[in-house]
Amino acid sequence: xxxxxRMKALFREIFQVPEKDFCDDxxxxxxREWDSVSHLVLFTALEKEFRIQIRSEELIDLTSVRKIKDxxxxxxxx
Amino acid sequence: xxxxxxxxRTCLALVRRRSYLxxxxxxxxxxxxxxxxxxxxEFFTCDHDRLSPDIRISGFIVRDLHPDDIETIAAFSGKRxxxxxxxxxxxxxxxxxxxxxxxxxxxxxxxxETMRVPExxxxxxxxxxxxxxxxxxxxxxxxxRGLLGLYLIKTIRNGVAQHKRFLISIDISNYKSRQACxxxxxxxxxxxxxxxxxxxxxxKSGYRxxxxxxx
Numbered sequence: 121x122x123x124x125x126r127m128k129a130l131f132r133e134i135f136q137v138p139e140k141d142f143c144d145d146x147x148x149x150x151x152r153e154w155d156s157v158s159h160l161v162l163f164t165a166l167e168k169e170f171r172i173q174i175r176s177e178e179l180i181d182l183t184s185v186r187k188i189k190d191x192x193x194x195x196x197x198x
Numbered sequence: 199x200x201x202x203x204x205x206x207r208t209c210l211a212l213v214r215r216r217s218y219l220x221x222x223x224x225x226x227x228x229x230x231x232x233x234x235x236x237x238x239x240e241f242f243t244c245d246h247d248r249l250s251p252d253i254r255i256s257g258f259i260v261r262d263l264h265p266d267d268i269e270t271i272a273a274f275s276g277k278r279x280x281x282x283x284x285x286x287x288x289x290x291x292x293x294x295x296x297x298x299x300x301x302x303x304x305x306x307x308x309x310x311e312t313m314r315v316p317e318x319x320x321x322x323x324x325x326x327x328x329x330x331x332x333x334x335x336x337x338x339x340x341x342x343r344g345l346l347g348l349y350l351i352k353t354i355r356n357g358v359a360q361h362k363r364f365l366i367s368i369d370i371s372n373y374k375s376r377q378a379c380x381x382x383x384x385x386x387x388x389x390x391x392x393x394x395x396x397x398x399x400x401x402k403s404g405y406r407x408x409x410x411x412x413x
Binding site: 155 | 299340341343344345373374377378
C-alpha cells in the first residue's frame with residue numbers, strides 16, 4: 121500500500137471518511153468526526169502507522185490532509 | 199428570491215444532507231425570532247477508567263487558577279471578573295488553566311457542591327464525589343487539535359483514581375464536543391429541555407429524572 125492508501129485507511133477508520141471523499145482539503149471544519157479526541161487518535165495512529173515521532177508543535181499544526189502529507193514528506197515518507 | 203423560498207431551499211438542502219441537528223438548530227433560531235426560546239442540553243457522566251490511553255504531549259501543562267489569574271481569565275473569556283470571582287469565593291468552584299507551549303490555551307471550571315446551569319435555569323446540589331465540569335474553553339486557533347480531549351482524559355484519569363464521578367452538560371448543537379466526550383468514555387444520563395414562550399410560560403422536561411441519576 122502506498123502512503124495515500126494508508127492515509128485513506130486511517131481516515132476511514134478514525135473519521136469514517138469514505139475513500140471516494142478523501143482529498144487534501146479535508147480539515148476539522150469539513151470532517152464532522154474530526155474532534156479533539158479524534159485528533160489525538162489520529163496523532164497516535166500516524167506515529168504507529170508510519171513509525172515516526174510527531175512533536176507537540178507539529179501535532180497542533182496537523183489541521184488538514186495536505187499538512188499531514190507535508191509533515192510526512194518532511195520526515196522522509198511519501 | 200423571497201426570504202421564505204430561500205429558507206425552504208436551505209431546509210431541503212439540510213434534509214438531503216441528513217443534517218438533522220442543523221435543521222433543529224435552524225428551527226430553534228427561527229422560533230427565537232418570534233419569542234419562543236428553546237434550550238436543549240444533554241448530560242453525561244463518567245466514573246470509570248476505561249478511558250483512551252494516556253497520551254503524553256510535551257509543552258502541555260494544567261495548573262489551578264490563582265486569584266491573580268482572574269483578570270487574565272476574564273479578558274480571555276470575555277466574562278466579567280466579578281462573575282468569576284463569585285464562582286471561586288461564593289460557590290467554592292475551581293478553575294484549571296490549560297497551557298500549551300508556555301501560552302494560555304484554555305481553561306475549564308469544576309464545581310463540587312452545586313451544579314448550576316443558568317441557561318437551563320437548573321441548579322441542584324451535587325452528591326459526594328461528584329464533580330461538574332463546565333464552561334471549558336480552548337483558544338480559537340487551537341480548537342479540535344486534541345487539547346481539550348487531552349485535558350479531559352488526564353483530569354478524569356486522576357479524578358477516578360480518587361473515586362470521583364464527573365458530570366458534564368453539552369448543548370445539543372455542539373456535535374463535536376458530544377462526540378469527543380463519548381469517545382473519552384462519558385455516557386449520557388439525560389436530556390433537559392427548557393422552552394420559554396414569550397417569557398411568560400416555562401415548560402421544562404427531564405429535570406426531575408436527571409437528579410436521580412447523579413445523586
